[in-house]
Amino acid sequence: MFHALRGALLVASILAPHRIVSLLPSLTEDICALGLQARLVAVSAYSRDIPCAKGLPRVGDYQSVDNERIVALHADLVIGLPSQAQLVAPLRALGIRVLLLPDESYDDIYLDIARIGAAAGVAQRAARLTETLKAQVAALHARTRSFRTHPRVFVTLSVEPIWTVGPQSYIARMIELAGGRLAVTKLAQPYAMFSPERLLALRPDAIVATRDSEIGTVLAKAPWRDLRAVRLHRIFTPPNDDILVHPSPRFIEGLRWLIQRLQPIANRSAHSS
Known part of the structure; x- marks a missing residue:
């Protein structure tokens, strides 16, 4: 044998x-x-x-x-x-x-x-x-059990025009594992264009933007300037886009990074949020 x-x-x-x-x-x-x-x-x-x-x-x-x-x-x-x-x-x-x-x-x-x-x-x-x-x-997700809330997160891949991710994308699952919720609940494709009006209506708790999106160039413009997440400086850009957008073993780095960013928001009291 x-x-x-x-x-x-x-x-x-x-x-x-x-x-x-x-x-x-x-x-x-x-x-x-x-x-x-x-x-x-x-x-x-x-x-x-x-x-x-x-x-x-x-x-x-x-x-x-x-x-x-x-x-x-x-x-x-x-x-x-x-x-x-x-x-x-x-x-x-x-x-x-x-x-x-x-x-x-x-x-x-x-x-x-x-x-x-x-x-x-x-x-x-x-x-x-x-x-x-x-x-x-499993070990990283266990850290989110103590979260008081689950922040609603909008993901920005591009700003002019706005491109985001939907529930079918792997990034949506990453956000869930990190203790958050994807703000976009309906999108025809995993990745698609999104209107400024819909973004304004979402009122996300936080925004995760890729470095390639260059979100800093539009924060003074509508609809971005009117978003609570922008006013509260809850805009997070990863050190390297790959850990966020590549569905590969490196997503562990992205998951760890997301948890670190969402934890302070999730555990903030209702009066200070």
Whole structure:
């Protein structure tokens, strides 16, 4: 039995891909968290701030993929989004393995880790990583049990026009785990445009804005200047947008950061809020 198992693992190791291309930053972070950075040969254009991706060729983004370069790099596994299916169809036609993974929901974080782990021959490592992440989430979420209230949070991805996140997004789940509530309760898509009038009517307790949104440029304008969260200086910008917008193992950093920002608001008395 032992020799058979060892043989199976050896075969799996030989067949496992050794030249991986990632077409999305969050998937790049999954690959690195699984200890597979040595197998990465190329990444997406938006992976420049990911430490394990530094110096690697950039071969695509959400709208284009350099298939010729991927072929020249002798890639044996390309990982991307379902929306990139047409872009990588030529690679599939050449027999290169393509793995397309959704990354919009909180559950997708764990599912993507498992699927990448299985494809790369490190399924057990993926299972251990998932267990570790879930334990960290549980420990962080436990801190919110003492919250007196659950602040209503509006997330700003862009200010002109206003883009935000809806209940279907993974960021909405992050806010819940951090002890808050997403102020937007209805949105057709996980990420969509939002009118100034609707924002004013929401009256959120706090605003979480990405650095890319450059929210500081509009705070003196309507509707922002009329929001209570703005008047009370409850505008929070992460040190790095990746910990907020990438559904990858780095979301633990974002969750910790969110809890630290929401805790003072959640425990503020009704008279001082």
